[in-house]
Amino acid sequence: MHTLHRLHYSPYARKVQRLLELLHVPHRVVEVPYGNREALAQLTGGYVYVPVLEMEGGEVIVESRTICERLLVDHPNTLVPTGLEGAVWAYHDYVEGTVEDVLFRLASPGVRDGWPTAWERALYTLVKERKFGAGCIDAWGAARGELLARARALLAPTVRTLSNQPFVFGEQPTLADLALYGQWAMLEASDASLLGEFDPTVVTHFRRVAELP
């Protein structure tokens, strides 16, 4: 059985988890303690981000894009339909680049405040401040309205599409929907009310993808 190492709020890990479920791949999910990644570092040889997929045979794969590529090759599926490969992967990459760049800022204050220990809150803050500067998480909290407006504008074409059809590329789900699902899961993990502040279409899409058998 495969093992997925994840953090609950990680959009990349949640995308991989839903993919494992949709492909009906037997797996277990290990929640990595944010403040103690010793086991993860030992498993990977020092990589302490998530997701990490530990394959049944012992192979360890990091980077969610690489994990998805491998799972999609190993298990028959219709998540990257013939003829749409470029478009589906491009949309996936757009969500995890341009869209995530706004949404993680919206999610960060809630994710930080949700850690149960002072050490984890401090570590999360340190990781973000090393990259984005002192006080960045509080600044994003203060700019919530502006970030929401940017996110709404960015996602407006997607919302228009999803108000006319159930999934990004039509009647059937693709990897593009799983990438969006990961983002919705991150917002929900940060603050249960955040997702509802977008168009209700987004909430419906989140549920629709979450409930796919």
Ligand SMILES: N[C@@H](CCC(=O)N[C@@H](CS)C(=O)NCC(=O)O)C(=O)O
């Ligand atoms: N490009 C990587 C990104 C992985 C990544 O950034 N993971 C974040 C969670 S979303 C993480 O592990 N953060 C650990 C930390 O904040 O210390 C992927 O797609 O797997």
